[in-house]
Amino acid sequence: MQSSIKGFFIMARVVKALILRELITRYGRDNLGFLWTFFEPAFFAFLVTLVWTYFRLHERSDFPITAFIFIGYSQGLLWRNTIGQAFRAVGANMGLLYHSMVKPIDFVLSRFLLEFLSVTGGALMLGVVFVGLEMVPLPYDWSYLLMGWFLMAWFGLAMALVFASLSVLVEVLEHFINAFLYIFWILSGALYPAAMLPPSVREYALYLPTLHNAEIVRYGFLGPVIEHYYSISYTVLFNLIATSVGLFLLRIAERKIEVE
Amino acid sequence: MEKYLRLEKVSKVFPIRGGLKYALRNINLKINYGDRIGILGRNGSGKSTLIRIIGGATKPTTGRVERRMRVSWPIAFQGGFQGSLTGLDNLKFICRIYGVDWKEKLEMVKDFAELGRYFYEPVKTYSSGMRARLAFALSIAIDFDCYLIDEVLAVGDQRFQNRSKEELFVKRGDRSFVLVSHQPRYIKEFCNRFFVLTDGILTEFESFQSAWEYYSKQ
Numbered sequence: 027m028q029s030s031i032k033g034f035f036i037m038a039r040v041v042k043a044l045i046l047r048e049l050i051t052r053y054g055r056d057n058l059g060f061l062w063t064f065f066e067p068a069f070f071a072f073l074v075t076l077v078w079t080y081f082r083l084h085e086r087s088d089f090p091i092t093a094f095i096f097i098g099y100s101q102g103l104l105w106r107n108t109i110g111q112a113f114r115a116v117g118a119n120m121g122l123l124y125h126s127m128v129k130p131i132d133f134v135l136s137r138f139l140l141e142f143l144s145v146t147g148g149a150l151m152l153g154v155v156f157v158g159l160e161m162v163p164l165p166y167d168w169s170y171l172l173m174g175w176f177l178m179a180w181f182g183l184a185m186a187l188v189f190a191s192l193s194v195l196v197e198v199l200e201h202f203i204n205a206f207l208y209i210f211w212i213l214s215g216a217l218y219p220a221a222m223l224p225p226s227v228r229e230y231a232l233y234l235p236t237l238h239n240a241e242i243v244r245y246g247f248l249g250p251v252i253e254h255y256y257s258i259s260y261t262v263l264f265n266l267i268a269t270s271v272g273l274f275l276l277r278i279a280e281r282k283i284e285v286e
Numbered sequence: 287m288e289k290y291l292r293l294e295k296v297s298k299v300f301p302i303r304g305g306l307k308y309a310l311r312n313i314n315l316k317i318n319y320g321d322r323i324g325i326l327g328r329n330g331s332g333k334s335t336l337i338r339i340i341g342g343a344t345k346p347t348t349g350r351v352e353r354r355m356r357v358s359w360p361i362a363f364q365g366g367f368q369g370s371l372t373g374l375d376n377l378k379f380i381c382r383i384y385g386v387d388w389k390e391k392l393e394m395v396k397d398f399a400e401l402g403r404y405f406y407e408p409v410k411t412y413s414s415g416m417r418a419r420l421a422f423a424l425s426i427a428i429d430f431d432c433y434l435i436d437e438v439l440a441v442g443d444q445r446f447q448n449r450s451k452e453e454l455f456v457k458r459g460d461r462s463f464v465l466v467s468h469q470p471r472y473i474k475e476f477c478n479r480f481f482v483l484t485d486g487i488l489t490e491f492e493s494f495q496s497a498w499e500y501y502s503k504q
Contacts, residue, residue, distance in 0.1 A: 043382035121365025126342030
């Protein structure tokens with residue numbers, strides 16, 4: 027028991043050191059670089075929102091399109107950015123494994139946390155701006171918003187474990203990862219409401235846990251402006267299984283890393 | 287509490303194309319605090335695998351490792367450097383993962399690495415000698431009971447080599463060392479227990495002379 031508490035503190039120490047190191051290598055040395063952590067995801071969400079507004083779709087109905095895109099896009103970055111980062115996490119940090127307390131899972135956790143904080147920070151800043159400009163309303167139900175947000179972050183973590191492992195186990199995947207992320211981004215549910223789909227298609231779309239999470243987040247943010255489709259138990263179960271698979275794959279990957 | 291490190295029946299097996307490769311076979315070794323272990327081994331004899339197992343970077347396939355002292359990472363190892371980090375960033379990182387206050391180590395590392403203002407520049411701007419000096423300075427910044435040395439002491443110019451030797455073997459003369467090399471020089475000069483590693487089998491000898499004779503015949 028005592029040794030597992032000690033292990034936890036060592037892991038926390040290593041993850042913190044990795045995050046601080048990563049901040050410098052990724053965002054440069056100047057202070058503007060650190061701010062970019064927040065502006066980068068915010069910028070994407072803002073751009074898409076502008077395009078939608080430009081085509082005047084908001085004038086055709088009462089549907090709060092700006093809020094819909096802002097929150098949907100932001101929550102989608104929770105998994106998309108995390109997977110992209112996790113995929114390169116092990117290869118980029120391999121040399122650090124010579125320090126016996128540093129484990130591959132620390133690479134995944136540090137990159138996940140960094141992405142989680144920057145995406146959440148970016149969304150908060152953008153949210154304040156949009157609410158301040160009265161372009162979007164205040165959240166309808168914080169509890170659903172936060173629940174969906176954390177469920178999606180958890181999904182991102184599980185996928186980070188899976189993809190960090192796969193980057194080691196299946197080297198050829200490197201060539202497909204960007205295409206895969208792009209296609210999954212379109213399908214994931216970040217950009218469309220389940221209510222828009224024909225029932226026969228929706229039935230299949232709801233196998234995607236990302237759609238459930240997005241629907242929960244959007245319900246929490248927008249309220250019942252349209253029908254939202256989700257099952258909390260489905261997405262929790264999916265996350266549990268995916269996390270277990272990810273941890274299992276990482277153990278196999280660790281064995282393969284040793285050979286190199 | 288007694289400080290030691292014990293390998294018990296340690297083997298390491300790697301899967302290779304068409305079978306298995308034994309990198310280490312049934313290694314038994316107890317390193318007491320103060321032991322200066324010298325291991326002679328040719329390239330491919332399993333030296334680096336042994337160092338990694340002793341340091342805890344790798345787990346044995348079978349057997350047990352009992353680590354009752356603080357063991358270093360391989361001295362002057364450069365694999366952890368990231369080009370866009372400065373010397374100072376690297377110092378901070380190392381200190382953070384080992385739970386040490388970097389401010390206490392700053393002067394000592396700057397002084398030893400002799401990088402001048404380059405200490406605050408990215409590592410990618412360093413010459414190979416500068417990298418080596420930084421790597422060495424970082425590995426002595428953290429206090430260990432046992433230092434692992436994998437070939438690399440022959441870095442930098444003669445003066446730096448002398449300072450490194452002084453820093454390790456004189457100032458830390460009471461500590462343990464594990465020195466693996468294919469050259470006899472340092473092993474003869476600094477070690478008090480002598481081993482030869484051949485094809486993953488570790489054999490201890492009474493004296494440097496007998497170890498060297500055995501090694502030369504391989």
